[in-house]
Amino acid sequence: MSETKIGKFEAIALIVSILVNHLILNLPKGFIASTGSASSLNILFVTIIALLFTLLIVKLLHKFPNLDILDISKFLGGNLLKNMIGILFLLYFLFFSSTFLRNFSEDLKIIYLQQKPLIFILAIFTLAIIIVNKLGFKSMCKSNLIFMPLVLCSIFIIFIANAQNFTPQGLLPVLGYGIIPTFFSGISNLFAFSGIAFLYFLPPKVESKDFKKIAIISVIISGTFLLLSITSLLFLFPIIENTEDVMSLYIASRHISFGRFFQRLDAFFLLTWIISIVSYLSIVLSLSIHIFKKLTHIEHETSMVYCFGFLMFCISLIPSSFAQLDFLENTLFKYMVLGIVFVISFIVLLLAYMKYKRLHKKEGDVLV
Secondary structure (H helix, E strand, C coil): CCCCCCCHHHHHHHHHHHHHHHHHCCHHHHHHHHHHHHHHHHHHHHHHHHHHHHHHHHHHHCCCCCCCHHHHHHHHHHHHHHHHHHHHHHHHHHHHHHHHHHHHHHHHHHHCCCCCCHHHHHHHHHHHHHHHHCCCHHHHHHHHHHHHHHHHHHHHHHHHHCHHHCCHHHHCCCCCCCHHHHHHHHHHHHHHHCCHHHHCCCHHHCCHHHHHHHHHHHHHHHHHHHHHHHHHHHHCHHHHHCCCCCCHHHHHHCCCEECCCEECCHHHHHHHHHHHHHHHHHHHHHHHHHHHHHHHCCCCHHHHHHHHHHHHHHHHCCCCCHHHHHHHHHHHHHHHHHHHHHHHHHHHHHHHHHHHHHCCCCCCCCCC
C-alpha cells in the first residue's frame, strides 16, 4: 500500500464502496427481515447515530495526524497492543472479503453462469483481484472513483424506474415489528456503516484538513443510498418476496424497461457491479497486505499479493452451504463489525486520546 496520498474524492469513494457493494449483495433484504416495514425509519435513526459516531472519531483522530489505528495502538500499549489490533483487522478484512467473494460468485452462478463450476468463477475473480493489486493502491482508488458514481447512479435509476411498480402499503405499519426492534435492537444495524473501518487507516493517506469532510460526506452518501435501496425494496416487497434468495437489487433491476429499445438493463447494471466489486475487493486485499507489512516489517510486496490472493481464494471455498454463508454474512459479520469497528477500536482511540491529554503533548507531537 503506497505512502502516496490520495485525493478527497478518492477517499470518499473508498469508504462508500464498502456499503454500496454490500447493498448489491442483499444487505437491504437483511434489514427488511429484521425491522420489517420500519426499515426506512430505522435507517434514518441509524444514520444519525453513525454520523455522530463519525464526528467523535474525527475529533479523537485529530490529535494524531498522519497516524492510523495501528500507530495509535502502539502509542497507547506498545507493540503488543499494536499487534493485537492489527491481527483483529487483518482477520476481519481477509475473512469477510473472502465470504463476500464467495457469496457474490454464488449469486452470479445462479443468474448467468449455471453451467460453470463455482471454483472456476472464484478463480477468475481472484486472478482479477491479484492483477488489479499489481497496479498499486493509488491506481485502485482512482479506478474505484470512476466506477463508484456508476454504481450509485444504477441504484438511483432502480429507485426511479420502479416507481410504477411501487405499492406504498409496503411502508405500513410505520413501526414495523414495534418500537424495540426499530429503535433498540435495531441499533445493531450500525454494522451497515462498516466503511467507518477505513477511517481508522485513512489519516496517513489524506490531507488533515480534508479528513473531517471526507468522513461526514461518506456517511451521508452511504446513508442516503442505503435508504433509497431499502425504500425501493419495501415498495416492491410483494415482488421481491416471491423471488429466489439472490441479489435483491438485481431482482428489482429486472423490472425496469424504458420502451422497446431499452429493456433488460439488469445486464448492464450487473457488469458495472462486477467491476465495482473487483475494485472493492482489490482495495481490501491491499489494505490487508498493508496491515501485515506493518506487523511483520516485510517489504517485498509482490509475493504477498499472490499469497494473500490465494489465501482469499482458499477461505472463500470453506463455507459448504448457503446456510453457512447466510450465517457468516448476516450474523457473524454484523457482530464482528460492531465489536471491532464500533467498540474495540473506539476504546483504543479514546484511551489513547486520554493518554495524549495526560502527557500534555502538543497537537500532532506524538512519537511512535
